[in-house]
Amino acid sequence: MTAPTTTAAGGTxxxxxxxLAATEVRLILRNKTVAVSSLVLPLGLGVLWAFQFGGVDDPARHAVSITLQLAVALAMGVYLTATQTLVARRHSGVLKRMRTSGLSDRGLIVATLAPSVVLGVVQLVVFAVVNVGIGAPSPNDPLPLVLAVMGGLALVVTAALATSIVTPSPERAQITTLPLMFVMLGVGVVAAIAPGEGWWPALSVMPGGAIGDLAQLAMTGGSWAAGTAGMPAIVPPLAALVAWPLVLGAVALRRFRWDPRR
Structure with a gap:
């Protein structure tokens, strides 16, 4: 684990x-368990869902597939990997030692988490190519989909920082990340297929629900039509995707620990 310290010693x-980010990518790919859980499994599931929902020219149906692809790439490809990486570096003492390398705390966190984000984005690009290849309909309004990706990335990165606070070891990250992963997958799919009446719009306040709503709006349109309380339909899920990273980021800023948890 001396490679990061040596690499970061010189240069701008x-x-x-x-x-340091390049070194983290190599470390992630060398760890077979992390590579499978963050790359192979999400890619396999995303491609499977693409074919499962393919062949039908129904934008609403493909919104479910896109929601699942977004959720698995963000939850497993970014959130789980980022949490494991952050906790592993802290647990081994590397994270604390790197604070004396000349990197700022912010730069150190960015270098540690950036590879997970890049790997997640690569998965989303692969899913987009597969969706186009099987003839999935194009989004009616791409803006909500772009916002879902950007807001989702902000959500899972801040969630990884916050989750690391209560995760004592890299092995425990498999457990501490489960609640948010289940919420993003389960609630996201329900929100993508739920009607817009009754109490169903309340799912927008959940992380996965906001992503599902935005995916549905992207595929079927109606982003600016009147929704809950007369607001444009895009406002509630977008507000939720802004609020969650702010809350999680504030928690991480106040309670993040550099020292290994014992």
Missing amino acids: AAGRVLA
């Missing part, structure tokens, strides 16, 4: 961040 601040 941006160069040290990139060098």
